[in-house]
Structure formats: structure tokens, C-alpha cells
Amino acid sequence: MSKDFARERIARRIAHELQDGMVVNLGIGLPTWVANYLPSGSEVLLQSENGFVGLGPAPLPGQEDPDVTNAGGQPVTIVPGGACFDSAMSFAIIRGGHVDVTVLGALEVDEEGNLANWMVPGKMVPGMGGAMDLTVGARRVIVAMEHTAKGKPKILKKCTLPLTARQQVDLIVTELAVIEVTPQGLVLKEVAPDTTVAEVVAQTEATLIINTVKVMEV
Amino acid sequence: MSKDFARERIARRIAHELQDGMVVNLGIGLPTWVANYLPSGSEVLLQSENGFVGLGPAPLPGQEDPDVTNAGGQPVTIVPGGACFDSAMSFAIIRGGHVDVTVLGALEVDEEGNLANWMVPGKMVPGMGGAMDLTVGARRVIVAMEHTAKGKPKILKKCTLPLTARQQVDLIVTELAVIEVTPQGLVLKEVAPDTTVAEVVAQTEATLIINTVKVMEV
Amino acid sequence: MSKKLRTPREALAKMDNGATVMIGGFLCVGTPETLIEEVLRKDTKDLTLIGNDTGFPDRGIGRLIVAKRAKKVLASHVGTNPETGRQMHAGETEVVLVPQGTLAEQVRAGGAGLGGVLTPTGVGTIVEEGKQKITVNGREFLLEVALQADYALIKAHKADELGNLVYRRATRNFNPLMAMAAKTVVAEVEEIVPVGELDPDEIITPGLFVTYLVKRGKKDE
């Protein structure tokens, strides 16, 4: 499966989790793709932590406004009914539980719902940006990531990298599976039509609780 | 001396302490009078803790705007260049040291610069409103009050009423004297032309340090 | 038509006895009188009320005090409503007096997901009683904890259909802070305009905080 195909599938599946009226923050990278798969006329309200709510699609070429960018610095638009604010208000919204869902990428997730996505000691230390606040503050945290990295599992018994937040992840969506984090552990809810439960288990280090497993809509 | 005459004198004297460009908060009651004695064209910027800066004079009769009142609930105006904000910003300005001078009434002040002006146990308990924040936060705290209450001194060795704030008063202005609070104690700076140093000392319970005493401009 | 628009009765239908209710306004400037009227009508009681002051006996929060709907009140000032003082002295109602700037930060903290703030206000006074004192860089502060509520009843000047709010002049005061700190936020407004009519830069309270809109002066039949 090509990387883009995998990413598109993940984004498409996560779009189903978002309902009208929800306030949603999409992280940089793959999570941003989710917006492309919302149904037309969707009333999901996207929050952009750099300072507004009502994030709209990319502008047409030549119509970029340098003052309107997303948290990744890319030109975007603000939909009618959007509102701008400062960083304190932006994170009051995030930390205060006013964001219904955040979708974030991950380097590792584990059985307790711990998330690591901001640094690899000695190597990559870009900083946490808004990720720690988003993970702690959003009512529901969905991790969007490829199931493995260079063939190695990313869903672990216990994260090895420095954590972004402890016990905050609610749902993991990969190109192979949808996994729910529960107090009992990770529950395998769906597997993709082109794989099997056994294959997902093989590519996951964490123990998966398996009851009724549905086929993932892709 | 009539009460009004005393109060006018106090307000007039305090007006001399306020310079162009200063941000000033005037408490309810007597302190409010100070605004009447600022020179015309004064660029003192008055902050109103209910939510704006640029407090102007009372409106003409019939021109009151019910949305524009001072912290005492009386109709006022907002001068050109004024700005409105919420209570968190209002007290960020106050607590954060962005108010140069506050003028407050007092029930008691003492040698350490302690102030009591918000309650008399068992009797009058209106609440502190913004007074505690103003006293702690303003760069300079000026107390505006009559020298005595029913013949009894209000400038004491030690306050007997519950404090509004500890060691925050900088200057005391009464109809009889101007007294500065210093680490060494209360320094008598000026006495009114119609009284004497001995008379002021007699009406003050606190010890007054007396060096050069000027005649108060009234 | 706004999906958030309700009559006062609909908006407060689920408010139960014993609820914690924040009410905006400063001496009744920026107070949602239509919503207070509805609380009076529906006979809700044992409320914990949080507001800057308790208004006047015949206006604002004061009407709820006079009608004995509060078991507890948090406010910075109660001097304009003698009935509050009477109930406090008689032990009929618990009144907690809070410095105004502290109250503003406590409400904001509740909305912003903070546990509390450290303020120098009240150090060395009876306000510090029972509170944790924390020293930062050699200066003493009081730990004042976050406040949240079941309801915030607020007043705004204008809303758009999504519930984005703007305020006018001194009516803003505690309203935008309370809008962040309650489970159900009901905004009483003068006017509702179509989506897109407010500039994104002028909106003070984003609509995501607002549960219901009620038109000021609107009566249920």
C-alpha cells in the first residue's frame, strides 16, 4: 500500500467520527487531511490553535491572505462565522475542554493510552507546540498514524519515547485497524478489508482485546 | 469646615499629584471628585475597573448611555481614545502594575501603610469590590479621607479593622495635612494654611515624623 | 433562523434546584434581566450564585436574593443591596466576599482548564484564611482555585446565528469570562444577525461557548 493511500484511508475513516456542531482541532500533517473527507455542508467547526475557529479550505492560487494561515503556517481561509483570538484564548478553548475532538499524529501509543509524538532524544526535538495542551484538554483524542514505522510496531505495551501526555488517547486509527483505548486495555474494533485480525495482531506489540471486530469502512 | 469644603480641598490637592500620561483609578465617593480638579486639557487617563479606560465627565442630562457607567454605577462618558475590556483584563491592568496611581477612601490607615476600608465587623460589610486588587496592584496608592471621623483619629499606630491590604499606602491626603508613608514611618509633608503642625499631631494617633513641613496648596 | 435560539422557558427548562449559576453584569450593567425573570418564574431555588455584586433589591441578581433563591452567594460587593447583608448577618444565606480581580481570574481559570492562579491580592488580610500560600521569586501569593458552574446567564449586545457574541461598552465585564466556565451557557442578546455579518476580528465570545441564545425582553406565552 502506498504511503499516500494509507494516509488517505486513515483520514477518510476519522472523518466519520466527526459530527455536525463538533469543535475539532486537526494536528499538522496527516491529521490535516481529515478536513478533505468531511461531507460537503458539514458543520464541523475546525479550531486552529494559532488563533481562530472556522478554519476553511486552502484559498485559490493568488488569493492567499498572509494573515490567514493554519498552525503549520500554510495559507488557509476563515469560513463565515469564524472568530479570531489570541493564544491565551486559543488554549483556554483547548485546555478548558471546549474542543470536542483532536486528531494528532504519533510516534508511539501504548496500552494505557499514553502518547509520544514530540521528541526523539538526541535526534529530533522540534518541541511540543500545542500538542500537550491538545492531548490533555480535548474531550476526545484520536491518534491518526500508520500502523508501523519501517516495519516496527508503533502501538506498544509501553511507550519508550518521552510522553506528550499520560492516559489521554481514546481512539487509534491506522490504515489497518481502528482500536479503542479502554480502562481494560486496547480493544480492536475494526480491521481493514485487505487485512486480517491475525495480521493486525502480528503488527502490534500491545495486547489487543478482541471481541466483535467489524470491517473498517474505507 | 463643612464636609464638602473639606472634601473639595482633598480632591484639589490630590489632583496635583496626577501628571499627563499617567493611568489613574479613582475609587468611589470622595476619590471620584479628583477628576473635577484636573486642569483642562489634562492627559491623565482614568481607568474604570468595571471595564474601560478613558473615563470622561458625566454626560449632559438626557444624553446618558445606560451601557456607559463608572464603577459606582453612575452615568459617565468615554473620551476619544478610550478602550473597553472585560473584568479579567481590567484587573490585569490593575494587578499587573499598569495603573500608576489609585486614589482610595479609608476608614483607617496606620504607620506601616496598612489600609482598612472595606468592612466593620458586625456592622458594615459591603465587600471589597476592586479595592484589594487596586491597593496591591497600583504603583502608587493615595488615600483620600477626612482626617478624623466623629472627632476620632483615622490615622492610627495600628489599624483595628480588617485590612484591605498590608503596607501598600504611599500617601495620605486629608483636609489638614499631606502625609507620606516611608519605611521609617509617617512623614508630615504639608499642613493646611488654616491649621498648625501641633493641631495635626493632636488629631493623629500615629507618630508623625516632622522635618520640613510645607504649607498645603489649597 | 439560529439553531441556538430559544425562549427563556426552553433555555432554562433543565435548571434544577441547587444549581450553581454564574450571572454576568456589574451593578446591573450587562445583566441578563430576561433570564433572571425566568429563574424567578420557574421557582428554582437553593442556588449557588456567582456574580460581581448582588445588584439592587429590584434589579439584577438582587431580585433573586430578595426572593430567597440563593443558599450561597459569591460576589465582590454586596453594598448596593441591603437585603444581601441582612440575610448574611441573619445566617439565612452564605455570602462569600471575593476580591473582584480574584473572582475574574477564578472564573476565567474555570473556563480555561486551569486549576487556579496565584494572586498577591488578599495577602495579609482575612481573605487569605484557609488558603494555600505559595512563594514565587521571594513574593507571597494566594492560591485561588478555579470556579465552574452548571449555568452561565450572560448578556451580550449582538449575536450571530452561530452564537458568536459582541458586547457594548461597560456591559462586557464578567460576561465573556462566565461564557467559558459553565456547562450550559445562555446568552441574552439585543439582536441576532446572520452568519458572516460579524467580522472575525470583532467577535469577543466565539459561538462555540454558547449553548442557547435568548432575545432580551422575549416572553413566553
Added chain:
Amino acid sequence: MSKKLRTPREALAKMDNGATVMIGGFLCVGTPETLIEEVLRKDTKDLTLIGNDTGFPDRGIGRLIVAKRAKKVLASHVGTNPETGRQMHAGETEVVLVPQGTLAEQVRAGGAGLGGVLTPTGVGTIVEEGKQKITVNGREFLLEVALQADYALIKAHKADELGNLVYRRATRNFNPLMAMAAKTVVAEVEEIVPVGELDPDEIITPGLFVTYLVKRGKKDE
């Protein structure tokens, strides 16, 4: 003419080596490039810089990093400027990474006279190292202390002659917070309008916070 208007050189004349400087902007959106240009020109060094991120090597705070003007940087994200990471790993510059929402509150607290705030962000991560943990209502919070600075270099859209500021769209970010938290606040603006032209309700940063105004793109001779 505004009494606060200065050339970049005049506005930053007293900025000394070793100063603590807050700089507004989010990935260079809302960053005062004209003021950064002046800091570069006057060769000020050993700065402690506080900003959301360190921009790009050729833009924003990134230019100061590349020119090695910072001895210490507090930021939430440095990933867009590889030179910051290089200096951090080489031990040439001290880089403290702070969660974005925590940084916003720390700056706001510095401006609001608070000693700090309690945040749940960072609990159970390396961010909690060396910090006091405080439990409120059974939940753990980190005490994050207030930040203040000698200078805040901010960017606004429009000012009036008194220094009242409005911002446009996503350029607001940290600018209004930093405007509150520094001894000297220099605002770089696109346009200065006469007093009275801004509505009191639309002003985001009251002029009392602003020391000097500088026109964007204005060069000293």
C-alpha cells in the same frame, strides 16, 4: 502626530546586551520584522528570547538565532528552524521547550500581576521536572510561574495615536499577551490613525500598555 511614534533605532536605543525580549508571532505571522531587523543592526547579544517558535532561518526570530544573538530561548516549537536545534545540541544556546498553552498563560500571568497558574498540561511528562505539583479537587496540576521581560516587540495591524492596537486575523497570537508583560513595549504597525477613529469596543490592546510605535518597514537613515 503620535507622541509615541519612533524610528526603530530610537525605539530600541536602550536595549542592552543580556536583555530579556519577548517577540510576537506564530511562524512569522504577526512577527515584527522591522524591529528584528533593528536588533540585528545594533548588534545586541546575549539575549533571552521568548516566543512561540523560532521562525525560519531567514525570517522572524530565526534571524536572531542564526546571527547568534540569543543565549537562551523559550519557545514551544523550534522544528522549522534547524539552526536552533543545532545550537541546542551543540550546547551553544540554551533552549527551553514549553507547551504553547503554558507559554501563553505564563506571559499573560506576567502581565496580569499573577505569580503563576496551575495547568494540567505536562503532568506525567518531562515538562514536570523541577516544578511544583499541586493537587486541586483531586486533580494534579503543575505550577507554572509568570514570565516578564525587559522588552516586548510586537506586531499589530493598526494603532491610533495613543497606541491603542487592533490586530488582523491570525496575526494576533502572542502579541496582546506580550504587550502586557514587558517594561518597554514596542509595537510595529502598518498604519497609525487619529485618536477616536478606533471604536472603544474593537481595541484589543489598550494604549496604556504601549511605550513606542514604529511603522512597519520604516528604516532609519
